[in-house]
Amino acid sequence: MSIVQANHLSFTYTGASKPSIEDISIGIAPGEFVVLTGPSGCGKTTICRCLNGLIPNFYSGDFAGELIVDGMSVKQHTTAELAPHVGMVFQNPENQLFSLSVERDVAFGPENLGLRREETRKRVDWALDVTGISPLKDKPPYELSGGQQQRAAIAAVLAMQPKVMILDEPTSFLDPKSALEILEVISDLNKKLGITIILVEHRLDIVSKHANRVVVMDNGRIVLDGTPKDVYGEHARLIGIGLPRVTTLFNLLQRDGIRFAETPTTVDEAVDVVRKMLIR
Amino acid sequence: MIQTEGLKFAYPGSPEVLRGIDLEINDGEFVAIMGENGAGKTTLVKTFNGLLMPSSGRVKVDGTDTHDSSVAKLSRDVGLVFQNPDHQLFSETVREELAFSLRNFGYEEDTIDRRVASILETLDLTRYAQSSPFVLSGGERKRVALAAVLVWNPKHIILDEPTIGQDYQQKDRLRNFIVQLSAQGKTVIIISHDVEFVAECKPRIILLSRGLVIGDRPAEDILTDEALLDRASLTRPQIGALMHQLRNYGLPERTIDVYSAEQAILNALGRKE
Numbered sequence: 322m323s324i325v326q327a328n329h330l331s332f333t334y335t336g337a338s339k340p341s342i343e344d345i346s347i348g349i350a351p352g353e354f355v356v357l358t359g360p361s362g363c364g365k366t367t368i369c370r371c372l373n374g375l376i377p378n379f380y381s382g383d384f385a386g387e388l389i390v391d392g393m394s395v396k397q398h399t400t401a402e403l404a405p406h407v408g409m410v411f412q413n414p415e416n417q418l419f420s421l422s423v424e425r426d427v428a429f430g431p432e433n434l435g436l437r438r439e440e441t442r443k444r445v446d447w448a449l450d451v452t453g454i455s456p457l458k459d460k461p462p463y464e465l466s467g468g469q470q471q472r473a474a475i476a477a478v479l480a481m482q483p484k485v486m487i488l489d490e491p492t493s494f495l496d497p498k499s500a501l502e503i504l505e506v507i508s509d510l511n512k513k514l515g516i517t518i519i520l521v522e523h524r525l526d527i528v529s530k531h532a533n534r535v536v537v538m539d540n541g542r543i544v545l546d547g548t549p550k551d552v553y554g555e556h557a558r559l560i561g562i563g564l565p566r567v568t569t570l571f572n573l574l575q576r577d578g579i580r581f582a583e584t585p586t587t588v589d590e591a592v593d594v595v596r597k598m599l600i601r
Numbered sequence: 602m603i604q605t606e607g608l609k610f611a612y613p614g615s616p617e618v619l620r621g622i623d624l625e626i627n628d629g630e631f632v633a634i635m636g637e638n639g640a641g642k643t644t645l646v647k648t649f650n651g652l653l654m655p656s657s658g659r660v661k662v663d664g665t666d667t668h669d670s671s672v673a674k675l676s677r678d679v680g681l682v683f684q685n686p687d688h689q690l691f692s693e694t695v696r697e698e699l700a701f702s703l704r705n706f707g708y709e710e711d712t713i714d715r716r717v718a719s720i721l722e723t724l725d726l727t728r729y730a731q732s733s734p735f736v737l738s739g740g741e742r743k744r745v746a747l748a749a750v751l752v753w754n755p756k757h758i759i760l761d762e763p764t765i766g767q768d769y770q771q772k773d774r775l776r777n778f779i780v781q782l783s784a785q786g787k788t789v790i791i792i793s794h795d796v797e798f799v800a801e802c803k804p805r806i807i808l809l810s811r812g813l814v815i816g817d818r819p820a821e822d823i824l825t826d827e828a829l830l831d832r833a834s835l836t837r838p839q840i841g842a843l844m845h846q847l848r849n850y851g852l853p854e855r856t857i858d859v860y861s862a863e864q865a866i867l868n869a870l871g872r873k874e
Contacts, residue, residue, distance in 0.1 A: 360768045361740040412739075412766070467638040493765045496637045496794045497836040523768050526797055526839045563769030566797060566839040566859055573863045579870065588839055592846045599850050599869060 323348035324485055324517050329386035332367055332376055341367040343541040354511045354518045356528050359538035360561050365521045369487050373409045374400040391484050405434055408478035410488040414470035418462035423473045426462060430481040448480040452506055468499030485517045504531060526565045530587045537562055549586040567591040602627055603649055603757060607658030610644055618644045620812035631783045633799045634792045636809035637834035642792045646759045650679035680755030684762045686746035690734040695745050698734055699752045706753060720748045740766040757788040764795045776802055800824055800838035800857040808833050821855045
């Protein structure tokens with residue numbers, strides 16, 4: 322049973338000459354870690370807006386087909402009804418945080434669900450703990466570093482205990498170390514809590530080791546869908562997907578006539594392959 | 602040339618963001634300023650075009666102290682493209698956005714048309730000439746902001762995090778474009794924490810941490826120096842990490858781009874046979 326199921330989903334923004342997404346059919350199983358990628362303007366953001374109901378509830382246009390998230394059709398439910406099931410984290414955490422303390426920001430969601438005080442308390446403490454920012458709970462978000470702010474934004478979504486989390490390039494404003502740490506937090510949500518992750522990202526170098534599925538979009542359609550190894554081939558390169566540098570390196574070596582069993586998608590795999598070649 | 606001497610800067614009532622910076626950036630140089638979130642990178646470049654004046658020390662652009670120059674002249678010589686395009690864009694159409702500054706500088710309409718068309722083409726924006734900047738995607742708006750500065754042909758160009766939100770092809774295009782600018786003798790300064798992009802461009806890197814320059818060397822040196830990277834909250838680029846782990850197999854550790862790594866591995870395999 323899929324937790325996300327799209328059937329022939331299309332959407333055209335009012336005034337646009339062509340659909341932003343066209344005939345999308347995909348099922349995502351609970352607990353998957355999906356990276357959604359593709360060139361600028363390929364429809365990634367539009368899909369995200371559908372998944373949390375912003376489309377068709379807030380953006381006007383032609384909605385066709387069907388999208389079911391955690392058993393709820395996005396067409397028949399409001400974004401408020403969808404919010405406890407599917408959480409959304411944006412690129413820039415500053416756009417998402419607004420309270421005078423981290424704790425207030427994290428409590429905002431559960432309070433709006435109308436939860437009892439103790440339950441809210443419990444969820445806030447838990448979300449702060451999981452994202453590693455309990456010591457910062459009394460600080461105003463604007464005093465935090467970028468990485469800490471993004472943790473707070475994730476905690477605020479987590480406190481709603483969604484089954485699906487969508488993250489739209491959540492590390493692009495962060496320095497590389499903070500970015501890797503945030504990806505570890507996201508990976509933990511997936512592995513330890515079983516939350517289904519849909520991560521929109523151009524930089525496959527840094528996300529490939531966490532993903533068990535990569536979905537590539539181009540011109541509003543899904544064109545590739547599989548494990549990183551299945552997807553990172555010639556077709557992806559031709560669409561203009563930035564394959565991980567180690568994958569590109571081995572594609573070049575293959576062209577040079579070097580043979581190896583499997584093209585690596587992460588640094589660790591690449592180290593193994595080169596070692597084997599050198600000691601063979 | 603852009604020079605700083607003992608440059609310090611603090612926002613009112615706050616601790617110093619820049620704590621004594623001495624730099625020389627020559628005409629035609631391509632420089633990447635890197636460092637952790639909050640290191641002072643954006644503050645530093647804002648002193649280059651006179652948006653901020655030093656609390657102490659000095660900044661000189663082409664020999665003139667920014668204190669003695671007008672903001673009008675400085676902003677014409679030093680084009681700064683902000684990280685967030687929405688801080689910069691305001692016109693009804695992309696074309697108008699680009700024409701605005703040229704009109705202010707008093708150019709003829711046909712010159713304006715020609716220049717705008719040429720920049721739109723270079724940055725793959727021609728099809729959006731009549732669109733409002735605000736209906737474009739984040740990555741596209743960023744390119745419009747860049748075009749709006751390049752169009753008046755400043756001598757020194759500063760790009761604050763130009764790769765955020767750009768896909769691979771756009772980054773490739775940006776890289777080629779930067780190489781062209783620097784071949785034309787323009788100074789190009791980028792602020793970036795995109796280690797993969799910087800590893801492919803191989804500029805001079807000025808590494809900032811907590812308001813001080815902690816490294817100022819070629820990309821191959823900085824991006825393979827574990828201790829320095831750690832202090833500035835950076836990571837090795839992927840190829841750098843691979844070659845680092847393979848250093849005991851006789852592969853050159855100071856390798857950060859795909860093509861050099863390909864050559865090094867081919868050499869190593871050749872030696873073995």
